[in-house]
Amino acid sequence: MPRVSLIGKMHEIDLTVVSRVQAGEKDAFGLLVERHSQSVFRVAYRITGNESDADEIVQESFLRAYREIHRYESRASFSTWIHTIARNLALDSLRKNKPGAPDLELVSTAPTPERLVTSQLLGERISEAMKQLSPHERVAFTMRHYDGVPLLEIGESLGLSENATKQSIFRAVRKLRRALLPWVTLT
Amino acid sequence: MNHLSEEQLILHYYGEEGLDSAEAHLDECPDCRAAYHGLQRVLNSLDAAPVPDRGPDYGRQVWQTVRQQAEPRRGWPRSAFLLAVAASVLVGAFLAGSAFERTRTPAPLAVAAVDDLTPRLLRVALDGHLASSLMVLSEIQNAPAGAMDISWQQHNAEQLLGDNRIYKQTAENTQQARVGQLLAGLEEILLEIAHSPTKLDPAQLNSLRARIARKGIVFEIRILAAEPAMEKGIL
Numbered sequence A: 001m002p003r004v005s006l007i008g009k010m011h012e013i014d015l016t017v018v019s020r021v022q023a024g025e026k027d028a029f030g031l032l033v034e035r036h037s038q039s040v041f042r043v044a045y046r047i048t049g050n051e052s053d054a055d056e057i058v059q060e061s062f063l064r065a066y067r068e069i070h071r072y073e074s075r076a077s078f079s080t081w082i083h084t085i086a087r088n089l090a091l092d093s094l095r096k097n098k099p100g101a102p103d104l105e106l107v108s109t110a111p112t113p114e115r116l117v118t119s120q121l122l123g124e125r126i127s128e129a130m131k132q133l134s135p136h137e138r139v140a141f142t143m144r145h146y147d148g149v150p151l152l153e154i155g156e157s158l159g160l161s162e163n164a165t166k167q168s169i170f171r172a173v174r175k176l177r178r179a180l181l182p183w184v185t186l187t
Numbered sequence B: 001m002n003h004l005s006e007e008q009l010i011l012h013y014y015g016e017e018g019l020d021s022a023e024a025h026l027d028e029c030p031d032c033r034a035a036y037h038g039l040q041r042v043l044n045s046l047d048a049a050p051v052p053d054r055g056p057d058y059g060r061q062v063w064q065t066v067r068q069q070a071e072p073r074r075g076w077p078r079s080a081f082l083l084a085v086a087a088s089v090l091v092g093a094f095l096a097g098s099a100f101e102r103t104r105t106p107a108p109l110a111v112a113a114v115d116d117l118t119p120r121l122l123r124v125a126l127d128g129h130l131a132s133s134l135m136v137l138s139e140i141q142n143a144p145a146g147a148m149d150i151s152w153q154q155h156n157a158e159q160l161l162g163d164n165r166i167y168k169q170t171a172e173n174t175q176q177a178r179v180g181q182l183l184a185g186l187e188e189i190l191l192e193i194a195h196s197p198t199k200l201d202p203a204q205l206n207s208l209r210a211r212i213a214r215k216g217i218v219f220e221i222r223i224l225a226a227e228p229a230m231e232k233g234i235l
Helices: A003-022 A026-048 A051-067 A078-097 A113-118 A122-130 A135-145 A151-158 A162-186 B006-013 B019-028 B030-046 B058-074 B078-096 B109-115 B117-141 B151-173 B177-195 B202-215 B217-226
Strands: none
Touching (some): A003 A078, A026 A051, A026 A135, A051 B058, A162 B030, B006 B030, B019 B030, B117 B177, B151 B177
């Protein structure tokens, strides 16, 4: 089956389940949780870089969706809706608990050659690099890079103009490039 | 020749704009091509970043937590909550033997502690259920003469039916005959409302009212609701 048709079918199934929940069959919401919790975790983890924070965001996202299910409209897919909730919560979490670097400054993160040579874990390296991003940069970059969300939609989601969204992503890429290029070059 | 800026290279990587002209320039310009390959290496490396595996039961675990957190605030899904109440009642009854019948004689301390919460939970839940049922019945009984759209009452009756069955079963299992009989009568009326036409003409409305009146269910609910828990046979 072509990918587009499969996605369309899954969207249809989600809509059917949402209708059942909205009609009062609350336990049907469990089907949505089981289907989307892994992807919501990925979204939350890539933004926060922390497993327990991501787990909390997953639970809070579904809890909010459960309570606000009557507000859901089928214009966006359930997947888009729940991912947006998760991203907003992740952004709040970054702002409250773990403020990142200032939006307009580049932070020198060039590691020493010794550290590069001894570093065995790509995940750790990337995780460290991601921490150099400000909350907005991190969410905007994650949306564009991992989730393939168009710039315009990222801006709408974050309340930024298209140009400001672009600038967030440019800054994010510059910081990541600066942090990772020596490592990527060496490997 | 104007070289591509870093920003243009980033946009090109994400396919955002000017794909054709950037592609053509990269074909011709070795400097820009090298810069682009450097950017590609960094951004492609990010795709290798591992995301921890949550395991196959993750969704179920999340749903259990969400449901537990949502129910106390919203009061639904009531059927799940009431099932828990019913289970609690049965466990309490099992542990306490005929504790419901012996409440006037002091129970052993350990048994009393275990069973202390169950009757209160049942009483609270039953009172809410009876109040909601009474509202549905009263809406029909007190509606102005003529045709009536009972879609709201039907929706509520359908929701109340599931709860009612659990209560009735719990009452039967714990030998609360009077409560059980009332709930059996209520079930018949709720079923009738749920399966009636949504828009009742005056004759159908009168007929439904007459059946509710014959059962005397509204009166019985009011009497039971007004009684202290002890007299209901719940405590």
